[in-house]
Amino acid sequence: MLKAIVVGASGYTGAELAQFLTRHPNIELSGLYVSEGSLDKDKKISELYGNLRGCIDLPLQPLGVSGIKAACENIDIVILATAHEVSHDLAPLFLAEDTVVFDLSGAFRVQSTGFYEKYYGFTHQYPELLEKAVYGLAEWNAEQVKTTDLIAVPGCYTTASLTALKPLFEAGLIKQGIKPTINATSGVSGAGRKASVVSSFCEVSLQPYGVFTHRHKPEIDQHLGTNVVFTPHLGSFKRGILASxxxxxxxxxxxxxxxxxxQDAYADKPIVRLMDGTLPALKNVVGTPFCDLGWAVDGEDLVVFSAIDNLLKGASSQAMQCINLRFGFDITTSIL
Ligand SMILES: NC(=O)C1=CN([C@@H]2O[C@H](COP(=O)(O)OP(=O)(O)OC[C@H]3O[C@@H](n4cnc5c(N)ncnc54)[C@H](OP(=O)(O)O)[C@@H]3O)[C@@H](O)[C@H]2O)C=CC1
Ligand SMILES: CC(=O)N[C@@H](CCC(=O)OP(=O)(O)O)C(=O)O
Incomplete structure (x- = not known):
């Protein structure tokens, strides 16, 4: 039995991962952690998420740098469901304890230190880890995921976009010199669990943000190999992303x-569902690990629609796919 811990377990993606790991037949969920000064420290996770009562009643243990060695005793798998800067600082410490690290943040997704200064506002200290990290887009990078100890799980908008775009570029179907234009709307859980005015219920309606500046644009560019125009929108619903x-x-x-x-890209990939003449809808993917893809062609014009649950295929279930790949389990174990 492999043993796993989740750091950032009180957050939205961490709590989802705790559930996948609890259901996994070959992995034991051995510990849940929050920051040293967390207001939630020592509470049971089920006090925060009532649906977990009787299913996961582990405590949220405070974790400081000095506690990392002890937290890693006999541990094989570490999930970092933490903010980018926190993951940036913690990943090397967990790797030094011979664990395999699955990071849900953006800290190791793009192989360019300059990118981190521009889009994340911090200087990346670990260029050697940026080179070593494998981008965990599970349907596309399976072989590389199997051989690394640091998996950078893609962002939510990026997963929806790349899953839709990669088959078309791989097949050479798209006219060069005309950038794909991605408009994507996310539910508010994309902003995480912490309180903030912009994501408070009365403030959210439907509006674009991060126009030409969102960090997922260069993440998509790098992993697609071509530049895109990307405009994210925030919608007044909890979960899900629809990209057009x-x-x-x-x-x-x-x-x-x-x-x-x-068909060539996904006929044998159970997590990506190709819609047969119908178009994706959030209600069909929210609460599921699926990415639903639909499209329409009119002469030279093509519109593709991609729908995911931002917390699942956009984060935690994709991380679970990567864990399954890395340790040789069926890719759908515990998620389907
Ligand atoms: N939400 C989404 O749809 C997606 C999120 N992501 C990424 O996944 C990561 C987690 O996101 P999300 O779950 O939404 O975030 P949340 O804000 O909901 O949760 C963050 C968690 O990190 C904990 N934390 C903060 N500082 C530390 C620390 N120093 N040590 C240990 N734990 C700490 C928080 O608890 P406390 O502060 O109480 O210590 C909390 O448990 C982020 O990097 C995010 O960008 C990626 C794809 C989609
Ligand atoms: C609605 C919302 O705020 N969404 C987040 C994206 C969430 C995500 O994928 O996370 P990463 O930060 O890990 O890339 C945003 O736009 O910043």
Whole structure:
């Protein structure tokens, strides 16, 4: 039996991961951690999430740097469900204890230190870890995930976008020089559990934000290999992301070729569901690990729609897919 701990377990993605790990037949959930000064320290996780009562009643233990060695005793797997700066500082310490680290933050997703100064506002101290980290887009990087000890789980908008775009670019169907335009709307849980005015119920309606400046744009650019225009929106619902993506096809490319590209990429991938002539809807993916893809072609114009649960395929269930890949379990274990 492998043993796992979750750091940042009181947050939205950490609590989801605790549930996947509890259900896993080959992994024991051995500890849940929050920051040293957390207001939730020593509470049971089920005091915060009532649905977990009787299922996961482990305490949220405070964790400081000096406690990391003890927290890692006999531990194989560490999930960092923490803010980018926190993951940046903690990952090397957990790696030094011979654990395999799955980081849900953006701290190790993009191989460019300059990117972190521009988009995250901190100087990255570990260029060697940026090189070593594998980007955990599970349907695309499975072989690399199997061989690394640091997995950078992709961001939520990025997962929705790359899952939709990669088959088309791999098949060479998209006209060069015209950037894909991604408009994506996220539920408010994308901003995490901490209180903030912008994500408070009375403040949220439906509005764009981060126009031309959101950090997921360069993350998509790097992992797609081409530049995009990306505009995120915040919607007044709890969970889910719907991305609508406009593209121009190469001359002569047919709807059948688009269908075939998606079939080739995903026919044997159980987590990506190709809609048959219908279009994705959040109600079909929220609470599930799926990415639903639908599309329509009109001459050279192609619109693709991608729907995920931001906390699941956009974070925790994708991390669980990566854990399964890394340790040789079926990719759907504990999530389907
Ligand atoms: N929400 C989403 O849809 C997605 C989030 N992500 C990323 O996943 C990560 C977690 O996100 P989310 O769950 O939303 O965040 P939350 O804000 O909901 O949770 C953050 C957690 O980290 C804990 N924490 C803060 N500082 C420390 C520390 N020094 N040591 C240990 N624990 C600490 C918090 O508890 P406390 O402060 O009480 O200590 C809390 O448990 C982030 O990097 C986010 O960007 C990625 C994809 C999607
Ligand atoms: C609605 C909302 O605020 N969403 C978050 C994205 C969440 C995500 O994917 O997280 P990473 O920060 O790990 O990249 C945002 O726009 O910052």
């Amino acid at each position: 993506i406009n593209l121009v096809l190469n001359e002569g490319v047919t709807a059948e070729q688009v269908n075939q590209a998606y």
